[in-house]
Amino acid sequence: MLGERMVRVRVPVAEFPATEAIKPRPLPRTLDGTTIGILNNQKPNATELFSAIEAELRRYVKNPTFVYRMKSPPSPAAVADLDHLVHVSDVVLVGSGD
């Protein structure tokens, strides 16, 4: 509004640390013979969901290897688990079931 009186005030919001930009690896042309990493949040519905996904993938993919890493529901995934999945997997599926 024209002529509105102003007051100089402090900004209450923190400057958040920048997140590192990540360039994902290109996806493989086929999942045949690949290692598929799965990271889930250990809740029963997540386990059920990924069991169903694994069963479906086994119908269509030749000789897949599945590697599971769990995190406990209210905690972040351990860095070592993330590193392990990145190291051994060709693709990683991440999800949670609540």
Place this chain on the structure above:
Amino acid sequence: VTRTVGDQANEPRVIDAPESPRALARRFYELGYSDGLPIIPPTDEAVHEMLERHGLDATLTIGRLPPRGGAATLDLLAINAVMAGVDPAAFPLVIAAVQALLEPEFNLRGVQSTTHPCSPLLIVSGPIRHPLRLIRHSNALGDGNATAATVGRAMRFILRNIGGATPGVTDLVTQGSPARAGFVVAENEEDSPFPPYHVARGFTQTQSVVTTFAAEGPHNINDHASNSGGELALVIARSMATMGTNDLGRPNGNPVLLLGPEHAAVLHRDGFTRETIQAYLFEHARVRIGDMPPDLVRWFELREDVDRSLWTERGVPIANRPGDFHVLVVGGPGRHSCHVPSFGYSRPVSKQIQFKNLVVCEC
């Protein structure tokens, strides 16, 4: 027009905002800084007063708040406290509470990002309740206490503005709770037959302490009927144990029982201590497995973080040990108590409230 002045890392960030209270509140709300209610403008002078009262260094950082990792400098804590209307006399309570939230066992990351409606409950015990005018009898958990309302509001501002918890984005809470707007209460030590709560947690009687819980809102327990401590304890236990509570079977259920003074007196008269109440609740505040529908039983059986060795013929407990029931007296006359369920994945943390230049709260 909002103008950002000062973009260097160590330079305080400021904006020019409308002076009119209504327009200022609207501007801060639109920027996502506030809850839409009127605020106290966080001017340099107001922030300086908040810090200066206690001789605090604005540049000190007490930690980074999840989920986005903003640095909780005393300067930023003071800005948010000013906005919320906190009297400078109560600022050390805000600092101590944030220190408690930052302890790993509180699991603030989980609290800030879960779908569950938990939010920090601050229980204040010790002598500071009086100068801060936190102690009340009737309506202890309700409206009308300036310190409780403003400190509670400041906590939400801090969690959102410094922690970066934005509902629907980084804070996935499904429904939320009125407790998120501020949940601060003082123990009624004077009408309690039990030692002060902070003494039970290892502090001395003369220390002032804030204990933070990841808590739901309070659930009333009405009992005008029981004439014995034993019957009253049973009513309380059965009121606390429900199938939908997040404490049921979880690794860190820490339910809080806020006894009204009259209920506390009945229990005490009939021989209950805090410890025997805790032991009773551990045995009796359970949900019978036979009462649960099959899907719920199966869900618990599938969970790897559930300690099924604690299940008995009385059922599934809402805490894994007697000491995880937190019992204290709050409120005034009347035959009511209340139960505050917890997140189930967080442990309460107590911190001494350190006052350098204590003065009586002007609120």
